Amino acid sequence: MEPIRVHSGLVYxxxxxxxxxxxxxxxxxxxxxxxxxxxxxxxxxxRFDEEGEKRDSFTMNDEKYNDASILIAxxxxxxxxxxxxxxxxxxxxxxxxxxxxxxxxxxxxxxVKNGILPVKxxxxxxxxxxxxxxxxxxxxxxxxxxxxxxxxxEFNFSFDISDYHKQMLLNxxxxxxxxxxxxxxxxxxxxxxxxxx
Amino acid sequence: MTQPxxxxxxxxxxxxxxxxxxxxDLLYIDLHLIHEVTSPQAFEGLRxxxxxxxxxxxxFATMDHNVPTKQRHIIKDEVSKKQMHTLKENCEEFxxxxxxxxxxxxxxVHVIGxxxxxxxxxKTIVCGDSHTSTHGAFGALAFGIxxxxxxHVLSTQTLGQAAPxxxxxxxxxKLGTGVTAKDLILAIIAKxxxxxxxxxxxxxxxxxxxxxxxxxRMTVCNMSIEAGARAGLISPDDTTIEYLRxxxxxxxxxxxxxxxxxxRALATDEGASYDATVEIDANEVEPQVTWGTxxxxxxxxxxxxxDPASQEKDYEQDAVQxxxxxxxxxxxxxxxSVKIDYVFIGxxxxxxxxxxxxxxxxxxxxxxxxxxxxxxxPGSRTVKEQAEAEGLDVIFxxxxxxxxxxxxxxxxxxxxDIVPPGERCASTSNRNFEGRQGNGARTHLVSPEMxxxxxxxxxxxxxxxxxxxxxxx
Numbered sequence: 001m002e003p004i005r006v007h008s009g010l011v012y013x014x015x016x017x018x019x020x021x022x023x024x025x026x027x028x029x030x031x032x033x034x035x036x037x038x039x040x041x042x043x044x045x046x047r048f049d050e051e052g053e054k055r056d057s058f059t060m061n062d063e064k065y066n067d068a069s070i071l072i073a074x075x076x077x078x079x080x081x082x083x084x085x086x087x088x089x090x091x092x093x094x095x096x097x098x099x100x101x102x103x104x105x106x107x108x109x110x111x112v113k114n115g116i117l118p119v120k121x122x123x124x125x126x127x128x129x130x131x132x133x134x135x136x137x138x139x140x141x142x143x144x145x146x147x148x149x150x151x152x153x154e155f156n157f158s159f160d161i162s163d164y165h166k167q168m169l170l171n172x173x174x175x176x177x178x179x180x181x182x183x184x185x186x187x188x189x190x191x192x193x194x195x196x197x
Numbered sequence: 198m199t200q201p202x203x204x205x206x207x208x209x210x211x212x213x214x215x216x217x218x219x220x221x222d223l224l225y226i227d228l229h230l231i232h233e234v235t236s237p238q239a240f241e242g243l244r245x246x247x248x249x250x251x252x253x254x255x256x257f258a259t260m261d262h263n264v265p266t267k268q269r270h271i272i273k274d275e276v277s278k279k280q281m282h283t284l285k286e287n288c289e290e291f292x293x294x295x296x297x298x299x300x301x302x303x304x305x306v307h308v309i310g311x312x313x314x315x316x317x318x319x320k321t322i323v324c325g326d327s328h329t330s331t332h333g334a335f336g337a338l339a340f341g342i343x344x345x346x347x348x349h350v351l352s353t354q355t356l357g358q359a360a361p362x363x364x365x366x367x368x369x370x371k372l373g374t375g376v377t378a379k380d381l382i383l384a385i386i387a388k389x390x391x392x393x394x395x396x397x398x399x400x401x402x403x404x405x406x407x408x409x410x411x412x413x414r415m416t417v418c419n420m421s422i423e424a425g426a427r428a429g430l431i432s433p434d435d436t437t438i439e440y441l442r443x444x445x446x447x448x449x450x451x452x453x454x455x456x457x458x459x460x461r462a463l464a465t466d467e468g469a470s471y472d473a474t475v476e477i478d479a480n481e482v483e484p485q486v487t488w489g490t491x492x493x494x495x496x497x498x499x500x501x502x503x504d505p506a507s508q509e510k511d512y513e514q515d516a517v518q519x520x521x522x523x524x525x526x527x528x529x530x531x532x533x534s535v536k537i538d539y540v541f542i543g544x545x546x547x548x549x550x551x552x553x554x555x556x557x558x559x560x561x562x563x564x565x566x567x568x569x570x571x572x573x574x575p576g577s578r579t580v581k582e583q584a585e586a587e588g589l590d591v592i593f594x595x596x597x598x599x600x601x602x603x604x605x606x607x608x609x610x611x612x613x614d615i616v617p618p619g620e621r622c623a624s625t626s627n628r629n630f631e632g633r634q635g636n637g638a639r640t641h642l643v644s645p646e647m648x649x650x651x652x653x654x655x656x657x658x659x660x661x662x663x664x665x666x667x668x669x670x
Contacts, residue, residue, distance in 0.1 A: 186225070
């Protein structure tokens, strides 16, 4: 997984709450056995109509957001299914940071494990960024080390993240390798519990 | 005397392998359930790093999401076929037990775990599926995980987890006649929203919860994730223990009695405290129908669809309006005036034998409305066999239902069981998200009894009216 420290990029605002993982990546695209190539299906049913044509009504199809790498949305982002295909699709499409007032638990974990930085801002801060990004091309800088979200003139918001998640993202750790440094403790637990294989 | 503890704290403490300040606790995982959709990339990850499955005997796989329900062996979709084949190959390579499409134990992973007695009180149970919360009905700590976590558990039989906050959902009083466990959990989510459980593990307590059967408890715990909680559980009691007695993977004889004593001791201690508590009165719960595109958009069958104008904030008004537009409904429309095209009885929420029996009781001697396509998809091959032994298949087929093979089916439409665009389905499943049952499909979540009643009438109806007629006849 790619480490992430500071990321600057164009914002795509999606002013919806409770964006569920069925919308992020619809079920018909879950049948692949690889991790790559899901970006083309991101928000598929919102982006494309039944004939596969782009829907003009969905703002992500607006060319001005083509290079967006920061997604900002309403609260409870990523609710629903545990499918990791959702963060895979978001990352593969080109987003590195997601900002929302709150995230669903499983989705949040899935993001961190794939090197996507989930940033929790307040409802008011989120709405302020969304409104500005709807009106103009907005670039933000998200600094994980300093835990700050800033733009050129107006915004300077701090955010919380657990130290463990922060270190994982900053270092791009392989979590299994980290756990396996405690392998003798796992074995000791199994012996204590008489889990014999 | 030691500090009173909740069952959540007890299970947690029993499973800590390693603790370090500032890091999540490393928890041992007792049971890892696997299915075809969220596991292939995890096995591939193991192969790439030359890692093994640490405890294949604590891992159990089945095929459920993609499987056809008309004829088991006719899989038209090549990609689905490949995914199922990949699971079989992975299980063979890594030595993981598998109930594949031809196995008599095959079924929805959250139906067969309990059925086989793999699910037991006090266990930590994970699966790459958010409805793993179902197993909490037994007093297990069970939660859904992503594919990276699946890989982590395969490789280490552990998972790093920050200690959750605890949330008591106390259900006072008794559920009325014709009001089900499904109505209860929908009413809880309607009242408190789709994220009141985020960051928590829920324990369901109170008189109405104690009175639920094991299968009803599974329905309640199943939908904990729709409230945002990764896990929801119920302290074990006699109901739990009697359900488990005699199941294949449960000890028997004296060993069972010893296990039962341990299970009872897991129950939350008198006087234990939770980080938060919400209460609901079961007497006030009516049969529920969802009207919108998340499970909290839900009303009693006697009421009207909400008006966006009644919402405070502009983006909340937009959300209600967008849901009404998607669902093809008008503000203030009575929900029982809404006509349906499909009925789906199935899913990990409501596909067990008692669910099918209750639906069959409603339709016995009656006919499905001409305009409605109705199907019953048992949760497992065992449920199907048991239902057939009791003649339920005949009742359903005589009424005009299709009687299918076991699988997830129309709950998420990954196989051929799809609701067409713009069509409306009364469904016993757990999610009414946009496109969940097919692109453009409109889903209304209900209990099996309410789904059966809607199938007969061609629109939503309070099932208590229909069952009253039965009594009068």
